[in-house]
Amino acid sequence: MSLIILISVIPVILLALFVYSKDSVKEPKPLLMALFASGFVAATVVIIINLGLSSFIPDFFVTDNYEHISFYKLFSVIFLEIAFIEEFSKWIMIVILGYHNKNFDQLYDIVVYSVFVALGFACIENIFYLIPNSLSLGIYRAIFSIPGHACFGVFMGSYLGLAKIYEDKDKMLSRVYMFYAVLVPTLLHTAYNFCLLANSKYFFIVFLIFMVILYIISILKIDRISKNTEQINIEEL
Numbered sequence: 001m002s003l004i005i006l007i008s009v010i011p012v013i014l015l016a017l018f019v020y021s022k023d024s025v026k027e028p029k030p031l032l033m034a035l036f037a038s039g040f041v042a043a044t045v046v047i048i049i050n051l052g053l054s055s056f057i058p059d060f061f062v063t064d065n066y067e068h069i070s071f072y073k074l075f076s077v078i079f080l081e082i083a084f085i086e087e088f089s090k091w092i093m094i095v096i097l098g099y100h101n102k103n104f105d106q107l108y109d110i111v112v113y114s115v116f117v118a119l120g121f122a123c124i125e126n127i128f129y130l131i132p133n134s135l136s137l138g139i140y141r142a143i144f145s146i147p148g149h150a151c152f153g154v155f156m157g158s159y160l161g162l163a164k165i166y167e168d169k170d171k172m173l174s175r176v177y178m179f180y181a182v183l184v185p186t187l188l189h190t191a192y193n194f195c196l197l198a199n200s201k202y203f204f205i206v207f208l209i210f211m212v213i214l215y216i217i218s219i220l221k222i223d224r225i226s227k228n229t230e231q232i233n234i235e236e237l
Helices: 002-021 029-056 071-099 107-130 135-165 171-197 201-226
Strands: none
Touching (some): 002 107, 029 071, 029 107, 071 107, 071 135, 071 171, 107 135, 135 171, 171 201
């Protein structure tokens, strides 16, 4: 059990430290801990939503049996049942705790907030997955699942930053970026799960290529955004 906890937590700590180290003006630790803990809340929200929706549309929410459905339905189920609900739940926590926070005064801040929420979500999800399963699954999730959630958080944060920039200049564009902050991570999350659940060695190769590209783009985004130290106008915060 202790080994499972370590496998679940160590990648989370390393990624959190990496993202935190890039911040030129460090965010308050209590805020970051609250954001991380809100990832646990987001995971609970996902469970509640799935239980509620599965009782209303049981034929759509198939939960485990993905092998005997078409690619179209597989994509639809992953998009709605897994990706959208998870990313939207994380988005809510970031907006509530981070987007309107007085400490959000640089673009990179919201990326940090988003990744911390995503890592909190990934941490508790990982523990739930690993308790009844094997060590090999834990290693796989440490390499792919946890960094994957962090990458989705990078994209979410980058679009939330753009939404904040245009909040006073162009409200319509700001709303578009708020929408993208959910849509783009949802599509990336859908692609991630689809490649795995399609149950094909060809899709697994696509998955590996996809993950390498996702990691590279996310690291480049972190590097670029963290170097932008221009202050955001926070008079309205």
